[in-house]
Amino acid sequence: MEKIHNTLKSRATIYYIRSLNKNNSILWLQEKNKNKSNQEIKTAFCINKYSLIKSHLFLNGSQILQRKKLMNIIKNYVLDQDINVLFSLLYYNNTSLLITWICHLLIDVIKFNIFKKKDVLCNPDQYDLIKKLSKKIELENLYENLMSWIKCQYILKKIPYIDKKLMLTEQTLCWNYLLNNKK
Numbered sequence: 567m568e569k570i571h572n573t574l575k576s577r578a579t580i581y582y583i584r585s586l587n588k589n590n591s592i593l594w595l596q597e598k599n600k601n602k603s604n605q606e607i608k609t610a611f612c613i614n615k616y617s618l619i620k621s622h623l624f625l626n627g628s629q630i631l632q633r634k635k636l637m638n639i640i641k642n643y644v645l646d647q648d649i650n651v652l653f654s655l656l657y658y659n660n661t662s663l664l665i666t667w668i669c670h671l672l673i674d675v676i677k678f679n680i681f682k683k684k685d686v687l688c689n690p691d692q693y694d695l696i697k698k699l700s701k702k703i704e705l706e707n708l709y710e711n712l713m714s715w716i717k718c719q720y721i722l723k724k725i726p727y728i729d730k731k732l733m734l735t736e737q738t739l740c741w742n743y744l745l746n747n748k749k
Contacts, residue, residue, distance in 0.1 A: 591618050599625045605691040606630070612688040613670055632658070633667055640671070641695050644702070649742050655736050665719040672712040675699045679708065703744055711744055 569727035572712050586594065588611075588734050595607045595618065602610075610630065624630055636655070643652045658664045674687045679700045684693055703711070722730060 584620070591616065591621075591626070594618060595621055595625070598622055603691070605692075608749065609689050609691045613667070620653065629663070632660075636664060637689075637692055638665055640668075644695065647746065649738075652738050652742060653735075655738055656731050661722055661730050661734065662719060665715055667677075667723075669712060669715050671696070672708060672715065673701075675703065675714065676708050678704065679705050693742050698746075703721065707744055707747075711741065714740060 584677045587703075592604075593609060593647060595611060596602075596604070598605060599622065601626045606625065608623075610621040611618075613633075614624050617620065636658070639654055642648075655664065670688050671733055674689050676690070678684075678696050683691050684690060687696060687725065689696065715737060718733050722733055723730060
């Protein structure tokens, strides 16, 4: 094995290209996306795991609009407590992405419960929603709910013929129960 490794080293050129630091990356994104707010740019950068290209594509594609729609659905549910609003989550085409965004939101609520700071959040554009959710739901319940969403995503990815609407209905009902049980 060592002989193969040395052979590869002698015939390959290795380039070390450093990535930009976080501040320079955000400046680059702001320059390329002048019509987007700072909070949208920071959110896109964090949600896309600090990848410049993915963040730029996210900001200029349809995903940012889908995410805004999802966050508005969740906000409306938290304000009105109407379960029918929450059931509109069932009609999203990309359930994996939907669950990922919900998990990001729940992680931010957990972080806000612990640190009480805005600068640790991955969704700074949803600060008011995160604050409301942190007041409504206890930390232990948040963690359990996050785990159930992660399990749901895993099941949806691994079992090909499972009914997605049934799985999302179960998660939605669990979330409804969680949000209606006050601290």
